[in-house]
Amino acid sequence: MHSGGLHGRGALFDTDPPGLVARLVGLCPFQHGPTPLEYAKEPPFVVFTGGPGLGKSAVLGELRAAYQGHTPLALIDCEDELFARPPARRPGEAWSPVSQAVLTIAEQLAEPVAGAGRIAFPRLTAGLLAVAAGGWRDRDLPRIRQEAERILLLNDTGSSGSWVAGFTGRWVGRVSTRLVDALSGTGLVVEPIIEATLEVFSEGVTPTHRRLRKAATWYRDCPSAGGNPKLGLILLSGHFRAGGDSRTHAERYLVRALLADLDDAYTGAVQRTHRPGRPVVLVDNVQATAGVGLIGSVLRDRADGIADRVAFFAGLRGDGHPSLHNAARRALPEVARATGWEPGGTVSSHALLVPLPPPTTPSPQVVEAGR
Numbered sequence: 060m061h062s063g064g065l066h067g068r069g070a071l072f073d074t075d076p077p078g079l080v081a082r083l084v085g086l087c088p089f090q091h092g093p094t095p096l097e098y099a100k101e102p103p104f105v106v107f108t109g110g111p112g113l114g115k116s117a118v119l120g121e122l123r124a125a126y127q128g129h130t131p132l133a134l135i136d137c138e139d140e141l142f143a144r145p146p147a148r149r150p151g152e153a154w155s156p157v158s159q160a161v162l163t164i165a166e167q168l169a170e171p172v173a174g175a176g177r178i179a180f181p182r183l184t185a186g187l188l189a190v191a192a193g194g195w196r197d198r199d200l201p202r203i204r205q206e207a208e209r210i211l212l213l214n215d216t217g218s219s220g221s222w223v224a225g226f227t228g229r230w231v232g233r234v235s236t237r238l239v240d241a242l243s244g245t246g247l248v249v250e251p252i253i254e255a256t257l258e259v260f261s262e263g264v265t266p267t268h269r270r271l272r273k274a275a276t277w278y279r280d281c282p283s284a285g286g287n288p289k290l291g292l293i294l295l296s297g298h299f300r301a302g303g304d305s306r307t308h309a310e311r312y313l314v315r316a317l318l319a320d321l322d323d324a325y326t327g328a329v330q331r332t333h334r335p336g337r338p339v340v341l342v343d344n345v346q347a348t349a350g351v352g353l354i355g356s357v358l359r360d361r362a363d364g365i366a367d368r369v370a371f372f373a374g375l376r377g378d379g380h381p382s383l384h385n386a387a388r389r390a391l392p393e394v395a396r397a398t399g400w401e402p403g404g405t406v407s408s409h410a411l412l413v414p415l416p417p418p419t420t421p422s423p424q425v426v427e428a429g430r
Contacts, residue, residue, distance in 0.1 A: 067419035068118065070395035072125070079105070079394045079413075080122065083370045086336035088125035091173075093335050101361055102337075103400045103411035104354060104371045106345065106386070108378055113415045115374030119341045122372055131178060131321070131338035133167035135160055137347035148202050152300045153194025156349035157310040157356075161317050162187060164340060165213055168321060175333040178324040179267075180213040181274030182316035185256055187213075188238070189296040190309070192252035200239055207235040216267065234259050253292045270323075277319065281312065307352065314356035318367040325368055337370040345373040346380055354410070355382055362406045379412065386410035 071079050074087040074094075081087045082097035083105065096102075107115045116136075123134045135142075137156070141163065145154035165180045187210045195203050211231040237259055241251040260271040278284065278291030299309040325334055342350050350373065357371065375383075385405040389398060391413060402409045 067416065068114075068121075068391075070391050071118065072121065073395070076396060079398065080125070080372075082397075084126065084130065084336050084339060086126065086130060088122070091126075091129045096337075097397065101366060101402065101409070102370055103387070103398065103402075104358060104361075104373070104409060106354075106373045106375050106383065106410055106412050107415050108375045108412050109415045110377065112417075114418045115376075115415060116343050117418075118415065119343050119372060119374055122339065122341055126336075126339050129173050130334070130336045131168040131170070131172060131324070132341070133164040133339075134341040134343070135163055135349070136343040137350035137353075138344040142347065142349040148199055149206070150194035150196075152302070153191055155299070155306060155310060155352075156347070157352035158187065158190055158299075158313060160349040160353055161310075161313045162210070162213075165317055165320075168338060168340070169213060169215070172334075177216045178321065179216050179270060180317060180320040181260070181271050182277050182320045183313065184210055184213045185260065185275055185278065185292060186295055186313050186316045188256050189249065189253055189292040190299045190313070192249045193247070193296045193300045195242065195248050195252065198242060200242075203242070204235050204239055207238050208232070211235060214267065214271070249296045250289075250293060253289055253296070256292075257289055274320070277316070307355075310352050311356040311359065314353060315360055315365065318357075318360075318369060322368055337368055339370050339372070342371065342373040345375050346377065351380070351382060355406075358406045358409045361402070361409045375412075378414065383407045383410050383412065386412045388412045388414070390414065391416060 069078060072088050074081055074090055077087065077094045081094045083102045085094060085096045086092070087094050107118055109115060119134060123132060126132050137160065142156040142159050145151050161183065165183055169178050169180065171177045188207065191206050191210065208231050211234055237255050238252055241255040242248050257275050260268075260275040262268060275288050278288040278295065279286045281291035281294055283294060284291035295309050295312055298305040321338055342353060344350060345354055354373065357367070361367070385403065385407040387400050387408065389400070389411060393399070394413060398411060400411050
């Protein structure tokens with residue numbers, strides 16, 4: 060076992076027999092050897108609960124240390140200033156804590172890991188460009204170019220210094236220029252930006268371009284799109300700008316796009332061989348706005364039968380949340396060997412709450428033995 064000083068957390072981090080973390084990720088923490096999954100299809104969305112000082116953030120930090128560089132991984136703190144308000148000069152109608160969370164998570168998940176390269180997020184790229192374009196009315200070209208290039212870099216599949224990275228950099232520059240050139244006249248520019256995006260996604264014959272074309276057509280299945288991807292993206296942007304329930308619906312599609320792109324990275328025998336275990340997403344302070352929107356989107360899609368292959372772990376201040384009313388609850392010792400969890404007929408039943416007791420202090424003998 061490796062608990063990094065988190066004494067009393069063996070139910071989570073044990074490796075022989077495997078604790079909760081190993082059974083949900085499919086990799087032993089720190090050792091990275093494969094271990095059988097407790098849930099081959101849908102794992103529970105695990106939420107660690109409790110008041111301040113019980114070590115929720117420490118557990119998530121230990122999870123990151125256990126798997127970073129060995130499986131795609133992201134960690135966000137939903138109370139971070141990053142998710143509190145839009146960046147400078149970006150209109151609130153084209154930004155939300157959830158859209159920022161999705162972008163931040165994707166950027167971290169994209170990083171290459173042992174034995175496998177970067178993951179591309181073309182579906183999410185198209186969706187985020189459509190949303191961002193709703194705030195590009197002021198013709199602040201430096202800001203627009205910066206926003207567009209950050210989003211387009213989610214399609215970078217090359218490592219730093221490689222020829223692929225060089226190709227991607229040139230491609231991002233060309234595409235951002237095409238998008239800026241589409242800004243003409245006054246008023247909303249969503250439709251010309253989407254048209255330009257779909258055009259550049261449809262060009263070329265490389266695997267990258269085939270991936271982009273496949274991603275663009277994904278939006279034809281949006282409700283009311285009628286099989287038209289352009290209309291699907293226009294509706295996504297409009298729903299986001301409308302706010303309220305319409306924005307929540309659009310945010311749910313952005314989360315779904317993120318998870319669909321991630322699923323592509325694991326599709327096929329070769330990809331599965333090079334990517335053992337599940338990707339890991341860690342969400343601290345999930346009770347904040349970004350976290351509530353993120354967990355709500357994931358749980359609702361899972362309840363609707365839309366599967367993903369991510370091991371989610373979150374930290375929640377307090378004992379519960381209204382959006383998790385029907386979640387199962389297990390004491391920490393109860394999850395050491397099996398969770399006994401099965402989702403029910405409600406959205407929140409797809410989560411599992413695990414209250415954290417205070418971490419124990421090692422005895423002097425244990426401390427002495429570890430020296």
